[in-house]
Amino acid sequence: MLKVTIYVMFGIGFVSINAMKKILYTLVFIVPIVFVSCDNDEMDCDLSTHGTLIDYTGFDGCGVLVQTESETFEVINWEEMNFIPEDGMEICFDYNVEEARASICMMGQMITITDCQVLE
Numbered sequence: 001m002l003k004v005t006i007y008v009m010f011g012i013g014f015v016s017i018n019a020m021k022k023i024l025y026t027l028v029f030i031v032p033i034v035f036v037s038c039d040n041d042e043m044d045c046d047l048s049t050h051g052t053l054i055d056y057t058g059f060d061g062c063g064v065l066v067q068t069e070s071e072t073f074e075v076i077n078w079e080e081m082n083f084i085p086e087d088g089m090e091i092c093f094d095y096n097v098e099e100a101r102a103s104i105c106m107m108g109q110m111i112t113i114t115d116c117q118v119l120e
Contacts, residue, residue, distance in 0.1 A: 048092075052088065076111070089118060090120075095113050096111065
């Protein structure tokens with residue numbers, strides 16, 4: 001019996017059909033794994049609001065503020081939190097707006113954080 005191997009131009013050289021099948025099968029199994037991998041942008045957050053801490057200490061009476069996608073908040077109860085707020089820290093939080101308070105900073109709504117979760 002005569003065995004015939006067919007070669008096909010692949011990239012810069014010739015590859016046999018069997019080798020091309022192996023490459024194709026490998027790609028069929030690996031490519032979906034790459035596209036199904038976890039999305040690092042979504043962080044586990046059980047609370048209603050996601051924000052980033054911005055340190056405005058020294059800027060007209062400001063301290064550490066929370067910046068969300070659409071708003072900036074001045075937090076009045078940092079001392080009640082179980083962590084030390086740092087610039088760039090990502091948090092999820094629930095809050096109550098403090099309507100009857102005034103601020104020297106005036107960079108956003110004043111809030112009291114009722115629950116907070118640090119994201120890593």
